[in-house]
Amino acid sequence: MTSDVAQQDITNRKSGNPINWALDLCALVGGGILNFLAAVGRLADFAIRSVMHCFTPPFYPSQLLRQLTDIGYYSLPVVGMTALFTGMVLALQSYTGFTRFNAEGAIAGVVVLSITRELSPVLAGLMVAGRVGAAIAAEIGTMRVTEQIDALRTLSVNPFKYLIAPRVIAATLTLPLLVLIGDVIGVYGGYIVSIYSLGFSPTTYLTQTWDVVTDMDVISGLWKAAVFGFIVSIMGCYHGFNSARGAQGVGAATTNAVVSSSILILIFNYLITQIFFS
Protein backbone atom coordinates (compact mmCIF):
# COMPACT_ATOMS: atom_id res chain seq x y z
CA MET A 1 0.00 0.00 0.00
CA THR A 2 2.72 2.40 1.05
CA SER A 3 4.86 1.51 -1.95
CA ASP A 4 1.86 2.14 -4.25
CA VAL A 5 1.47 5.64 -2.81
CA ALA A 6 5.20 6.27 -3.12
CA GLN A 7 5.15 5.04 -6.74
CA GLN A 8 2.18 7.30 -7.53
CA ASP A 9 4.04 10.21 -5.91
CA ILE A 10 7.10 9.59 -8.09
CA THR A 11 4.88 9.33 -11.20
CA ASN A 12 3.13 12.62 -10.35
CA ARG A 13 6.44 14.40 -9.85
CA LYS A 14 7.83 13.10 -13.11
CA SER A 15 4.69 14.22 -14.92
CA GLY A 16 5.20 17.81 -13.73
CA ASN A 17 1.79 18.01 -12.07
CA PRO A 18 1.19 21.69 -10.91
CA ILE A 19 -0.13 20.45 -7.56
CA ASN A 20 3.18 18.74 -6.90
CA TRP A 21 5.07 21.87 -7.84
CA ALA A 22 2.97 23.74 -5.29
CA LEU A 23 3.65 21.05 -2.69
CA ASP A 24 7.38 21.26 -3.38
CA LEU A 25 7.23 25.02 -2.95
CA CYS A 26 5.36 24.63 0.36
CA ALA A 27 7.97 22.11 1.51
CA LEU A 28 10.73 24.52 0.58
CA VAL A 29 9.14 27.47 2.40
CA GLY A 30 8.17 25.29 5.37
CA GLY A 31 11.69 23.87 5.59
CA GLY A 32 13.10 27.40 5.52
CA ILE A 33 10.79 28.53 8.30
CA LEU A 34 11.63 25.46 10.41
CA ASN A 35 15.35 26.06 9.92
CA PHE A 36 14.93 29.71 10.90
CA LEU A 37 12.97 28.82 14.04
CA ALA A 38 15.55 26.17 14.97
CA ALA A 39 18.33 28.77 14.60
CA VAL A 40 16.39 31.25 16.76
CA GLY A 41 15.87 28.51 19.36
CA ARG A 42 19.58 27.66 19.41
CA LEU A 43 20.49 31.33 19.77
CA ALA A 44 17.95 31.85 22.57
CA ASP A 45 19.25 28.77 24.39
CA PHE A 46 22.82 30.04 24.03
CA ALA A 47 21.85 33.53 25.28
CA ILE A 48 19.96 32.17 28.31
CA ARG A 49 22.83 29.86 29.25
CA SER A 50 25.28 32.75 28.86
CA VAL A 51 23.25 35.02 31.15
CA MET A 52 22.90 32.27 33.78
CA HIS A 53 26.67 31.76 33.79
CA CYS A 54 27.17 35.51 34.32
CA PHE A 55 25.54 35.21 37.75
CA THR A 56 26.80 31.86 39.01
CA PRO A 57 30.33 31.12 40.32
CA PRO A 58 33.12 30.51 39.61
CA PHE A 59 33.93 33.99 38.30
CA TYR A 60 37.09 34.97 36.48
CA PRO A 61 37.88 38.59 37.47
CA SER A 62 41.13 38.72 35.48
CA GLN A 63 39.25 37.71 32.32
CA LEU A 64 36.57 40.32 33.04
CA LEU A 65 39.20 43.02 33.55
CA ARG A 66 40.86 42.08 30.27
CA GLN A 67 37.54 42.25 28.42
CA LEU A 68 36.61 45.57 30.05
CA THR A 69 39.87 46.95 28.71
CA ASP A 70 39.58 45.35 25.25
CA ILE A 71 35.92 46.12 24.67
CA GLY A 72 35.58 49.39 26.57
CA TYR A 73 38.86 51.25 26.70
CA TYR A 74 40.14 50.33 23.25
CA SER A 75 36.80 51.18 21.62
CA LEU A 76 36.92 54.71 23.01
CA PRO A 77 38.86 56.29 20.10
CA VAL A 78 36.53 54.78 17.49
CA VAL A 79 33.37 55.77 19.32
CA GLY A 80 34.74 59.20 20.19
CA MET A 81 35.72 60.03 16.60
CA THR A 82 32.37 58.78 15.30
CA ALA A 83 30.46 60.91 17.80
CA LEU A 84 32.58 64.00 17.19
CA PHE A 85 32.16 64.07 13.44
CA THR A 86 28.51 63.03 13.61
CA GLY A 87 27.78 66.00 15.90
CA MET A 88 29.70 68.34 13.58
CA VAL A 89 27.90 67.12 10.44
CA LEU A 90 24.55 67.25 12.22
CA ALA A 91 25.06 70.92 13.14
CA LEU A 92 26.09 71.79 9.56
CA GLN A 93 23.20 69.90 7.93
CA SER A 94 20.65 71.29 10.39
CA TYR A 95 21.88 74.82 9.72
CA THR A 96 21.59 74.31 5.95
CA GLY A 97 17.99 73.13 6.29
CA PHE A 98 16.77 75.34 9.13
CA THR A 99 17.93 78.65 7.64
CA ARG A 100 15.22 78.22 4.98
CA PHE A 101 12.61 78.53 7.75
CA ASN A 102 14.51 80.97 9.99
CA ALA A 103 14.74 78.18 12.58
CA GLU A 104 18.47 78.35 13.32
CA GLY A 105 17.66 78.49 17.04
CA ALA A 106 16.56 74.85 16.95
CA ILE A 107 19.97 73.55 15.91
CA ALA A 108 21.27 73.04 19.45
CA GLY A 109 18.14 71.08 20.38
CA VAL A 110 18.24 68.95 17.26
CA VAL A 111 21.89 68.12 17.81
CA VAL A 112 21.54 67.13 21.46
CA LEU A 113 18.34 65.11 20.98
CA SER A 114 19.61 63.33 17.90
CA ILE A 115 22.91 62.51 19.55
CA THR A 116 21.61 61.31 22.93
CA ARG A 117 18.50 59.48 21.74
CA GLU A 118 19.65 57.89 18.51
CA LEU A 119 22.96 58.59 16.90
CA SER A 120 25.34 58.04 19.77
CA PRO A 121 23.91 54.66 20.89
CA VAL A 122 23.23 53.33 17.39
CA LEU A 123 26.52 54.43 15.83
CA ALA A 124 28.50 53.32 18.90
CA GLY A 125 26.68 49.97 18.76
CA LEU A 126 27.47 49.54 15.07
CA MET A 127 31.11 50.59 15.49
CA VAL A 128 31.55 48.20 18.43
CA ALA A 129 29.81 45.45 16.43
CA GLY A 130 32.43 45.93 13.72
CA ARG A 131 35.40 46.18 16.05
CA VAL A 132 34.51 44.01 19.03
CA GLY A 133 31.91 41.60 17.61
CA ALA A 134 34.26 40.60 14.82
CA ALA A 135 37.19 40.19 17.23
CA ILE A 136 35.14 38.06 19.63
CA ALA A 137 33.88 35.79 16.85
CA ALA A 138 37.35 35.42 15.32
CA GLU A 139 39.05 34.71 18.66
CA ILE A 140 36.50 32.21 19.92
CA GLY A 141 36.13 30.68 16.45
CA THR A 142 39.89 30.13 16.26
CA MET A 143 39.82 28.62 19.75
CA ARG A 144 37.06 26.28 18.55
CA VAL A 145 38.90 25.06 15.45
CA THR A 146 42.24 24.67 17.27
CA GLU A 147 40.54 22.63 20.03
CA GLN A 148 41.32 25.22 22.71
CA ILE A 149 37.68 25.14 23.84
CA ASP A 150 37.87 21.35 24.18
CA ALA A 151 41.11 21.85 26.11
CA LEU A 152 39.30 24.16 28.54
CA ARG A 153 36.74 21.45 29.21
CA THR A 154 39.38 18.80 29.82
CA LEU A 155 41.01 21.17 32.33
CA SER A 156 37.72 21.32 34.29
CA VAL A 157 36.94 24.87 33.18
CA ASN A 158 33.52 25.71 31.77
CA PRO A 159 34.01 27.69 28.52
CA PHE A 160 30.77 29.59 29.15
CA LYS A 161 32.12 30.93 32.43
CA TYR A 162 35.68 31.55 31.24
CA LEU A 163 35.09 32.84 27.70
CA ILE A 164 31.48 33.91 27.26
CA ALA A 165 30.37 35.44 30.59
CA PRO A 166 33.26 37.95 30.91
CA ARG A 167 32.68 39.19 27.36
CA VAL A 168 28.91 39.54 27.83
CA ILE A 169 29.29 41.37 31.16
CA ALA A 170 32.04 43.63 29.82
CA ALA A 171 30.18 44.60 26.63
CA THR A 172 26.88 45.19 28.45
CA LEU A 173 28.53 47.42 31.06
CA THR A 174 30.98 49.34 28.91
CA LEU A 175 28.82 50.28 25.94
CA PRO A 176 26.61 52.62 28.08
CA LEU A 177 29.78 54.28 29.36
CA LEU A 178 31.08 54.65 25.82
CA VAL A 179 27.75 56.13 24.73
CA LEU A 180 27.75 58.58 27.64
CA ILE A 181 31.19 59.77 26.59
CA GLY A 182 30.00 59.77 22.96
CA ASP A 183 27.02 61.97 23.97
CA VAL A 184 29.34 64.60 25.41
CA ILE A 185 31.76 64.45 22.48
CA GLY A 186 28.93 64.52 19.91
CA VAL A 187 27.30 67.57 21.49
CA TYR A 188 30.72 69.20 21.67
CA GLY A 189 31.19 68.52 17.94
CA GLY A 190 27.94 70.38 17.22
CA TYR A 191 29.08 73.15 19.54
CA ILE A 192 32.43 73.57 17.74
CA VAL A 193 30.81 73.91 14.32
CA SER A 194 28.03 76.16 15.58
CA ILE A 195 30.36 78.52 17.41
CA TYR A 196 33.47 78.61 15.22
CA SER A 197 31.92 78.04 11.78
CA LEU A 198 28.32 79.27 11.97
CA GLY A 199 28.86 82.17 14.37
CA PHE A 200 26.48 81.17 17.20
CA SER A 201 26.89 82.62 20.69
CA PRO A 202 28.44 80.01 23.04
CA THR A 203 26.18 80.95 25.94
CA THR A 204 23.01 80.83 23.85
CA TYR A 205 23.97 77.51 22.28
CA LEU A 206 24.71 75.87 25.61
CA THR A 207 21.55 77.30 27.22
CA GLN A 208 19.41 75.98 24.35
CA THR A 209 21.08 72.59 24.61
CA TRP A 210 20.51 72.39 28.35
CA ASP A 211 16.88 73.57 28.07
CA VAL A 212 15.95 70.94 25.50
CA VAL A 213 17.60 67.80 26.83
CA THR A 214 15.87 65.76 29.56
CA ASP A 215 17.05 62.91 31.76
CA MET A 216 14.95 60.46 29.75
CA ASP A 217 16.74 61.41 26.51
CA VAL A 218 20.06 60.36 27.99
CA ILE A 219 18.74 57.38 29.96
CA SER A 220 16.94 55.89 26.94
CA GLY A 221 20.21 56.09 25.01
CA LEU A 222 22.06 54.32 27.82
CA TRP A 223 19.48 51.54 27.96
CA LYS A 224 19.81 51.11 24.24
CA ALA A 225 23.58 50.94 24.62
CA ALA A 226 23.34 48.20 27.26
CA VAL A 227 21.06 46.13 25.01
CA PHE A 228 23.33 46.73 22.00
CA GLY A 229 26.38 45.68 24.05
CA PHE A 230 24.61 42.47 25.02
CA ILE A 231 23.62 41.81 21.40
CA VAL A 232 27.14 42.41 20.06
CA SER A 233 28.77 40.12 22.64
CA ILE A 234 26.19 37.34 22.36
CA MET A 235 26.28 37.30 18.56
CA GLY A 236 30.08 37.35 18.53
CA CYS A 237 30.31 34.54 21.08
CA TYR A 238 27.52 32.48 19.46
CA HIS A 239 28.98 32.56 15.96
CA GLY A 240 32.52 32.00 17.23
CA PHE A 241 31.47 29.15 19.49
CA ASN A 242 29.65 27.43 16.63
CA SER A 243 32.27 28.20 14.01
CA ALA A 244 32.85 25.62 11.29
CA ARG A 245 36.32 24.21 10.73
CA GLY A 246 39.09 25.99 8.90
CA ALA A 247 39.88 29.56 7.95
CA GLN A 248 36.70 29.77 5.90
CA GLY A 249 34.61 28.72 8.91
CA VAL A 250 36.16 31.36 11.14
CA GLY A 251 35.78 33.98 8.39
CA ALA A 252 32.10 33.12 7.97
CA ALA A 253 31.58 33.25 11.76
CA THR A 254 33.12 36.73 11.86
CA THR A 255 30.99 38.00 9.00
CA ASN A 256 27.82 36.49 10.46
CA ALA A 257 28.55 38.00 13.87
CA VAL A 258 28.92 41.53 12.47
CA VAL A 259 25.98 41.33 10.05
CA SER A 260 23.54 39.72 12.51
CA SER A 261 24.44 42.02 15.40
CA SER A 262 24.16 45.11 13.14
CA ILE A 263 20.69 44.07 11.97
CA LEU A 264 19.58 43.23 15.51
CA ILE A 265 20.86 46.60 16.75
CA LEU A 266 18.67 48.40 14.21
CA ILE A 267 15.63 46.24 15.04
CA PHE A 268 16.04 46.65 18.80
CA ASN A 269 16.66 50.38 18.36
CA TYR A 270 13.17 50.69 16.94
CA LEU A 271 11.62 48.50 19.66
CA ILE A 272 13.30 50.37 22.53
CA THR A 273 12.41 53.73 20.98
CA GLN A 274 8.82 52.52 20.77
CA ILE A 275 8.87 51.58 24.46
CA PHE A 276 10.38 54.88 25.65
CA PHE A 277 8.76 57.45 23.38
CA SER A 278 5.50 56.06 21.99
Added chain:
Amino acid sequence: MSDKKADVQASADKIVLKNVSKAFGANRVLNNLDLTVPAGKSLVVIGGSGTGKSVLLKSVLGLLTPDSGSILIDGQESIGSDSKTRSNFMKKFGMLFQGGALFDSLKIWENVSFGLVHGQGMSKKDAKLIAVEKIRAVGLRPEVAELYPAEISGGMQKRVGLARAVASSPEIIFFDEPTTGLDPIMADVINDLIVDQVKDLGATALSITHDMASARKIADFVAMIHEGEIIWKGPVADLDHSDNAYVDQFIHGRADGPITRRVA
Protein backbone atom coordinates in the same frame (compact mmCIF):
# COMPACT_ATOMS: atom_id res chain seq x y z
CA MET B 1 56.16 -2.35 27.21
CA SER B 2 54.91 -5.78 26.19
CA ASP B 3 52.60 -7.92 28.30
CA LYS B 4 50.67 -11.13 28.13
CA LYS B 5 47.08 -11.29 27.01
CA ALA B 6 46.03 -12.66 30.39
CA ASP B 7 47.00 -9.35 31.99
CA VAL B 8 44.04 -7.71 30.28
CA GLN B 9 41.61 -9.83 32.25
CA ALA B 10 43.65 -9.81 35.46
CA SER B 11 43.81 -6.02 35.74
CA ALA B 12 40.84 -4.00 36.88
CA ASP B 13 39.35 -2.13 33.94
CA LYS B 14 39.71 1.65 34.20
CA ILE B 15 37.66 2.47 31.10
CA VAL B 16 34.93 0.24 29.67
CA LEU B 17 32.95 1.00 26.52
CA LYS B 18 29.93 -1.18 25.75
CA ASN B 19 27.93 -1.02 22.52
CA VAL B 20 28.82 2.63 21.96
CA SER B 21 27.32 4.13 18.82
CA LYS B 22 27.57 7.63 17.43
CA ALA B 23 26.27 9.01 14.16
CA PHE B 24 26.45 12.42 12.53
CA GLY B 25 23.35 12.57 10.37
CA ALA B 26 23.44 9.50 8.14
CA ASN B 27 27.13 8.92 8.81
CA ARG B 28 27.45 6.23 11.49
CA VAL B 29 30.93 6.77 12.95
CA LEU B 30 30.92 4.42 15.96
CA ASN B 31 29.02 1.19 15.51
CA ASN B 32 28.24 -0.76 18.73
CA LEU B 33 31.87 -0.39 19.75
CA ASP B 34 33.23 -2.38 22.71
CA LEU B 35 36.58 -1.59 24.33
CA THR B 36 38.23 -1.93 27.73
CA VAL B 37 41.34 -0.21 29.02
CA PRO B 38 42.96 -1.98 32.00
CA ALA B 39 44.07 0.19 34.92
CA GLY B 40 47.69 1.29 34.76
CA LYS B 41 48.12 0.14 31.16
CA SER B 42 48.58 1.99 27.92
CA LEU B 43 46.16 1.15 25.14
CA VAL B 44 46.68 2.56 21.67
CA VAL B 45 43.85 2.59 19.15
CA ILE B 46 45.15 2.47 15.59
CA GLY B 47 43.18 2.98 12.41
CA GLY B 48 43.02 5.04 9.27
CA SER B 49 41.68 8.55 8.93
CA GLY B 50 37.91 8.78 9.26
CA THR B 51 37.49 5.43 11.00
CA GLY B 52 36.19 6.96 14.24
CA LYS B 53 39.33 7.28 16.37
CA SER B 54 38.84 10.92 17.33
CA VAL B 55 35.11 10.44 17.95
CA LEU B 56 35.94 7.50 20.20
CA LEU B 57 38.41 9.57 22.23
CA LYS B 58 36.09 12.57 22.47
CA SER B 59 33.22 10.33 23.56
CA VAL B 60 35.28 8.94 26.45
CA LEU B 61 36.39 12.46 27.37
CA GLY B 62 32.78 13.64 27.40
CA LEU B 63 33.34 16.20 24.63
CA LEU B 64 30.85 14.27 22.48
CA THR B 65 27.77 12.41 23.69
CA PRO B 66 27.25 8.98 22.11
CA ASP B 67 23.79 8.16 20.76
CA SER B 68 23.67 4.87 22.65
CA GLY B 69 25.77 2.51 24.72
CA SER B 70 27.65 2.82 27.96
CA ILE B 71 31.01 4.32 28.96
CA LEU B 72 32.22 3.40 32.45
CA ILE B 73 35.09 5.24 34.13
CA ASP B 74 36.20 3.42 37.28
CA GLY B 75 32.88 1.56 37.10
CA GLN B 76 30.84 4.77 37.04
CA GLU B 77 28.60 5.62 34.09
CA SER B 78 29.84 8.64 32.18
CA ILE B 79 27.11 9.09 29.56
CA GLY B 80 24.35 11.36 30.82
CA SER B 81 26.15 12.08 34.10
CA ASP B 82 25.34 15.32 35.94
CA SER B 83 27.74 18.26 35.91
CA LYS B 84 29.27 17.42 39.30
CA THR B 85 30.04 13.83 38.28
CA ARG B 86 31.34 15.09 34.94
CA SER B 87 33.58 17.56 36.77
CA ASN B 88 34.93 14.72 38.94
CA PHE B 89 35.71 12.70 35.82
CA MET B 90 37.52 15.66 34.29
CA LYS B 91 39.72 15.97 37.37
CA LYS B 92 40.96 12.43 36.66
CA PHE B 93 41.78 13.24 33.05
CA GLY B 94 44.76 14.73 31.27
CA MET B 95 44.75 15.26 27.53
CA LEU B 96 47.40 15.92 24.90
CA PHE B 97 45.70 17.37 21.84
CA GLN B 98 46.89 16.73 18.31
CA GLY B 99 47.73 20.38 17.66
CA GLY B 100 48.71 21.14 21.24
CA ALA B 101 45.64 23.38 21.77
CA LEU B 102 47.71 25.78 23.85
CA PHE B 103 46.02 29.03 24.84
CA ASP B 104 47.57 31.74 22.63
CA SER B 105 46.99 34.59 25.05
CA LEU B 106 48.72 32.88 28.00
CA LYS B 107 52.40 32.31 28.72
CA ILE B 108 53.75 28.77 28.64
CA TRP B 109 53.77 28.41 32.44
CA GLU B 110 50.20 29.73 32.59
CA ASN B 111 49.18 27.13 30.02
CA VAL B 112 50.81 24.31 32.00
CA SER B 113 49.36 25.46 35.31
CA PHE B 114 45.93 26.33 33.91
CA GLY B 115 44.15 23.24 35.24
CA LEU B 116 45.81 23.61 38.64
CA VAL B 117 44.81 27.26 39.03
CA HIS B 118 41.37 27.29 37.44
CA GLY B 119 40.33 23.66 37.81
CA GLN B 120 41.72 22.90 41.27
CA GLY B 121 41.93 26.38 42.82
CA MET B 122 45.68 26.26 43.51
CA SER B 123 47.47 29.60 44.07
CA LYS B 124 49.32 30.97 41.03
CA LYS B 125 52.59 30.99 42.95
CA ASP B 126 52.43 27.27 43.84
CA ALA B 127 51.08 26.36 40.40
CA LYS B 128 53.95 28.17 38.70
CA LEU B 129 56.51 26.12 40.66
CA ILE B 130 54.82 22.88 39.51
CA ALA B 131 54.53 24.21 35.95
CA VAL B 132 58.25 25.00 35.73
CA GLU B 133 59.07 21.57 37.17
CA LYS B 134 56.87 19.90 34.53
CA ILE B 135 58.38 22.06 31.79
CA ARG B 136 61.79 20.86 32.89
CA ALA B 137 60.53 17.25 33.02
CA VAL B 138 59.58 17.35 29.35
CA GLY B 139 63.07 18.49 28.42
CA LEU B 140 62.54 22.23 28.02
CA ARG B 141 64.59 25.01 29.58
CA PRO B 142 62.84 26.85 32.45
CA GLU B 143 63.19 30.14 30.53
CA VAL B 144 60.61 28.79 28.06
CA ALA B 145 58.02 29.24 30.81
CA GLU B 146 57.91 32.99 30.19
CA LEU B 147 57.36 32.71 26.41
CA TYR B 148 54.04 32.58 24.55
CA PRO B 149 52.99 29.56 22.43
CA ALA B 150 53.54 31.49 19.18
CA GLU B 151 57.20 31.97 20.14
CA ILE B 152 58.11 28.26 20.28
CA SER B 153 58.37 25.49 17.66
CA GLY B 154 55.79 22.76 16.96
CA GLY B 155 57.86 20.13 18.78
CA MET B 156 58.20 22.39 21.81
CA GLN B 157 54.46 23.04 21.73
CA LYS B 158 53.87 19.27 21.83
CA ARG B 159 56.15 19.02 24.88
CA VAL B 160 54.29 21.88 26.57
CA GLY B 161 51.00 20.15 25.75
CA LEU B 162 52.36 17.01 27.40
CA ALA B 163 53.49 19.01 30.43
CA ARG B 164 49.99 20.48 30.71
CA ALA B 165 48.40 17.03 30.33
CA VAL B 166 50.38 15.61 33.26
CA ALA B 167 50.57 18.76 35.44
CA SER B 168 47.65 17.77 37.66
CA SER B 169 48.93 14.16 38.00
CA PRO B 170 45.86 12.65 36.31
CA GLU B 171 44.78 9.03 36.69
CA ILE B 172 43.94 8.73 33.00
CA ILE B 173 45.83 10.42 30.16
CA PHE B 174 44.56 10.69 26.60
CA PHE B 175 46.86 11.23 23.64
CA ASP B 176 45.41 12.35 20.32
CA GLU B 177 47.88 11.66 17.51
CA PRO B 178 50.84 12.66 19.73
CA THR B 179 53.46 12.53 16.95
CA THR B 180 51.54 13.98 14.02
CA GLY B 181 53.43 16.77 12.27
CA LEU B 182 56.77 16.04 13.96
CA ASP B 183 60.01 14.85 12.39
CA PRO B 184 60.94 11.22 13.23
CA ILE B 185 63.53 12.17 15.85
CA MET B 186 61.26 14.62 17.65
CA ALA B 187 58.43 12.06 17.38
CA ASP B 188 60.62 9.52 19.14
CA VAL B 189 61.53 12.05 21.82
CA ILE B 190 57.82 12.70 22.43
CA ASN B 191 57.15 8.94 22.55
CA ASP B 192 59.89 8.50 25.17
CA LEU B 193 58.47 11.38 27.21
CA ILE B 194 54.99 9.88 27.05
CA VAL B 195 56.28 6.50 28.26
CA ASP B 196 58.26 8.15 31.09
CA GLN B 197 55.45 10.41 32.23
CA VAL B 198 52.79 7.68 32.15
CA LYS B 199 55.09 5.31 34.02
CA ASP B 200 56.03 7.95 36.61
CA LEU B 201 52.40 8.75 37.33
CA GLY B 202 51.24 5.12 37.20
CA ALA B 203 48.46 6.42 34.98
CA THR B 204 46.19 4.64 32.53
CA ALA B 205 46.70 5.87 28.97
CA LEU B 206 44.38 5.80 25.97
CA SER B 207 45.95 7.00 22.74
CA ILE B 208 44.87 7.19 19.13
CA THR B 209 47.37 7.25 16.31
CA HIS B 210 48.13 6.00 12.84
CA ASP B 211 51.87 6.26 13.48
CA MET B 212 52.95 2.64 13.97
CA ALA B 213 56.36 3.54 15.40
CA SER B 214 54.59 5.56 18.07
CA ALA B 215 52.05 2.81 18.74
CA ARG B 216 54.78 0.18 19.18
CA LYS B 217 56.66 2.42 21.59
CA ILE B 218 53.91 3.68 23.89
CA ALA B 219 51.44 0.77 23.87
CA ASP B 220 50.96 -2.15 26.24
CA PHE B 221 47.91 -3.13 24.21
CA VAL B 222 46.80 -2.21 20.73
CA ALA B 223 43.27 -2.13 19.33
CA MET B 224 42.40 -1.53 15.71
CA ILE B 225 39.30 0.40 14.75
CA HIS B 226 37.72 0.07 11.33
CA GLU B 227 34.38 1.51 10.23
CA GLY B 228 33.47 2.35 13.82
CA GLU B 229 34.17 -1.10 15.28
CA ILE B 230 37.13 -2.62 17.12
CA ILE B 231 38.17 -5.41 14.80
CA TRP B 232 41.24 -6.61 16.71
CA LYS B 233 42.75 -6.11 20.15
CA GLY B 234 45.78 -7.65 21.81
CA PRO B 235 49.16 -7.08 23.42
CA VAL B 236 51.55 -4.99 21.36
CA ALA B 237 53.85 -8.02 21.05
CA ASP B 238 51.12 -9.82 19.08
CA LEU B 239 50.72 -7.01 16.58
CA ASP B 240 52.98 -8.59 13.95
CA HIS B 241 51.22 -11.97 14.10
CA SER B 242 47.64 -10.90 14.63
CA ASP B 243 46.25 -13.20 11.91
CA ASN B 244 44.04 -10.30 10.94
CA ALA B 245 44.24 -9.15 7.33
CA TYR B 246 43.10 -5.61 8.21
CA VAL B 247 45.77 -5.24 10.90
CA ASP B 248 48.45 -6.68 8.61
CA GLN B 249 47.57 -4.30 5.82
CA PHE B 250 47.50 -1.31 8.13
CA ILE B 251 50.73 -1.92 10.03
CA HIS B 252 52.63 -2.59 6.81
CA GLY B 253 51.02 0.36 5.04
CA ARG B 254 49.97 -1.64 1.99
CA ALA B 255 47.59 -0.17 -0.58
CA ASP B 256 46.25 -3.64 -1.44
CA GLY B 257 44.13 -5.53 1.04
CA PRO B 258 40.69 -5.62 2.61
CA ILE B 259 40.85 -1.92 3.55
CA THR B 260 39.89 0.03 0.46
CA ARG B 261 40.22 3.78 0.19
CA ARG B 262 38.25 6.09 -2.01
CA VAL B 263 40.80 8.39 -3.61
CA ALA B 264 38.47 10.58 -5.63
